[in-house]
Amino acid sequence: MTSSPDQSRFSNIRAQAKILDGEDGLHHLRGEFHIPTKEDIKRKTLQQEPQQQDHIDPTQVDHTTSCTYMCGNSLGLQPKRTATRINQYLQTWSTQGVQGHFKPLDDSPLPTWLDADARAAKLMAPIVGADESEVAVMQTLTANLHLLMSALYHPDPKGKHKIILEAKAFPSDHFAVLSQIRHHGLNPDTSMVTIESPYSDDALITTYDIQSVISKHASDTALILLPGIQYYTGQLFDIPTITAFAHKHEITIIWDLAHAVGNVPLHLHDWDVDAAAWCTYKYLNGGPGCIGGMFINSRKSLVTTAITDEEPERGYGNRLSGWWGNDKAIRFQMATKFHPVKGAAGFQLSNPSILDITSLSASLEVFELAGGVQPLREKSLKLTAFLEQCLSILSEDAKKLFRIITPSDPSQRGAQLSLLLAADNILNSVMKHLEENGVIVDERQPNVIRVAPAPLYNSFADCVTFAEVFESALLAVQK
Numbered sequence: 333m334t335s336s337p338d339q340s341r342f343s344n345i346r347a348q349a350k351i352l353d354g355e356d357g358l359h360h361l362r363g364e365f366h367i368p369t370k371e372d373i374k375r376k377t378l379q380q381e382p383q384q385q386d387h388i389d390p391t392q393v394d395h396t397t398s399c400t401y402m403c404g405n406s407l408g409l410q411p412k413r414t415a416t417r418i419n420q421y422l423q424t425w426s427t428q429g430v431q432g433h434f435k436p437l438d439d440s441p442l443p444t445w446l447d448a449d450a451r452a453a454k455l456m457a458p459i460v461g462a463d464e465s466e467v468a469v470m471q472t473l474t475a476n477l478h479l480l481m482s483a484l485y486h487p488d489p490k491g492k493h494k495i496i497l498e499a500k501a502f503p504s505d506h507f508a509v510l511s512q513i514r515h516h517g518l519n520p521d522t523s524m525v526t527i528e529s530p531y532s533d534d535a536l537i538t539t540y541d542i543q544s545v546i547s548k549h550a551s552d553t554a555l556i557l558l559p560g561i562q563y564y565t566g567q568l569f570d571i572p573t574i575t576a577f578a579h580k581h582e583i584t585i586i587w588d589l590a591h592a593v594g595n596v597p598l599h600l601h602d603w604d605v606d607a608a609a610w611c612t613y614k615y616l617n618g619g620p621g622c623i624g625g626m627f628i629n630s631r632k633s634l635v636t637t638a639i640t641d642e643e644p645e646r647g648y649g650n651r652l653s654g655w656w657g658n659d660k661a662i663r664f665q666m667a668t669k670f671h672p673v674k675g676a677a678g679f680q681l682s683n684p685s686i687l688d689i690t691s692l693s694a695s696l697e698v699f700e701l702a703g704g705v706q707p708l709r710e711k712s713l714k715l716t717a718f719l720e721q722c723l724s725i726l727s728e729d730a731k732k733l734f735r736i737i738t739p740s741d742p743s744q745r746g747a748q749l750s751l752l753l754a755a756d757n758i759l760n761s762v763m764k765h766l767e768e769n770g771v772i773v774d775e776r777q778p779n780v781i782r783v784a785p786a787p788l789y790n791s792f793a794d795c796v797t798f799a800e801v802f803e804s805a806l807l808a809v810q811k
Contacts, residue, residue: 654681
């Protein structure tokens with residue numbers, strides 16, 4: 333690793349990290365994950381070819397030391413049990429064929445494929461603070477947002493028709509809102525309202541900012557879409573307060589929890605959230621592009637008619653429908669009258685990818701080992717605060733080149749610090765230096781580095797290593 337000018341500044345804080353890691357009751361969970369080595373992240377093949385080894389300078393490649401991976405806000409690491417569970421799924425498929433849908437195997441921990449989505453929902457429910465009937469593991473994040481908006485956004489051009497979202501919403505959310513408005517024949521110029529702070533240069537939005545916009549547009553707003561945690565700044569929004577304020581003005585609110593789920597404690601049922609959607613490949617470690625999740629409040633998904641009714645369509649709220657949302661008891665009767673499963677499961681479309689669900693459920697088993705999100709949040713608060721402490725001891729020359737734009741109040745952030753670089757055109761050089769020295773973090777053009785110490789597998793020592801390499805990267809671009 334490239335040395336910073338004065339390594340002695342880090343000796344005390346590295347000793348402190350060693351003590352904190354020794355006291356960490358969740359430190360053993362790190363062993364549940366595959367953490368790439370420094371050799372791994374330099375490699376350009378799946379495995380190192382023997383004939384290539386002669387061309388590698390052994391002083392430049394570390395074959396045993398783990399890299400410093402602080403990028404769980406973009407893609408979580410792979411749990412070691414994932415391969416085991418997927419192999420069990422593949423064995424079921426290869427030996428049972430179509431019987432895997434219905435036939436449980438005595439020596440397999442996996443549910444039948446018919447029940448895989450229900451088991452995943454059961455594992456997911458405590459992570460989002462919901463009854464399992466309010467949770468469905470299905471589709472992907474933006475698809476689920478569209479499904480929710482199709483059910484909950486009913487604009488009246490002469491009445492409530494606007495959608496409120498943040499000005500710096502993740503592009504996919506922005507695109508979804510634009511397309512929903514246009515789908516209803518409305519104009520985004522008059523039916524979309526964006527929130528931005530008139531006071532913050534760092535794109536931070538206070539609860540007061542949000543409430544002010546809601547109040548101003550309450551009479552003609554039909555829907556609000558906000559993130560639980562803002563992806564760029566790492567700001568954690570006050571979900572219960574904002575939800576209650578929206579309801580006070582008779583406005584439905586949907587939350588995008590991509591960066592919040594598995595990161596911070598959520599109590600969607602108790603907060604009376606209307607609906608929410610999330611991905612599972614960040615803090616939930618489901619794997620790239622893995623299946624998404626949805627919450628819909630039980631009061632929004634009532635099914636009031638019996639299956640035997642002649643016109644069951646009158647007994648539930650409208651939604652885009654598919655056969656996997658049909659009541660499981662009659663699903664395979666192939667009837668053409670749709671009668672949804674009660675709760676979120678009634679919003680499902682096609683049968684879900686069992687490969688995806690198997691991968692996700694493997695990671696959710698690790699959350700069970702951790703005792704849920706609350707113990708992880710307690711460690712996360714300490715980790716993120718310690719990372720901030722590590723950054724505070726950097727040299728003055730280094731500190732001139734960045735500042736933290738994530739809120740300093742721990743209750744207003746998750747497991748992420750966003751670092752805004754002060755100089756233009758140095759992001760690529762800094763990121764290259766970090767990677768060359770075994771540090772993997774996330775960037776957002778043009779000048780933000782997002783660092784996320786995930787409590788399931790990151791250590792306090794990781795925070796020190798990042799700070800050391802980050803300082804040397806900043807000093808290198810000054811030369």
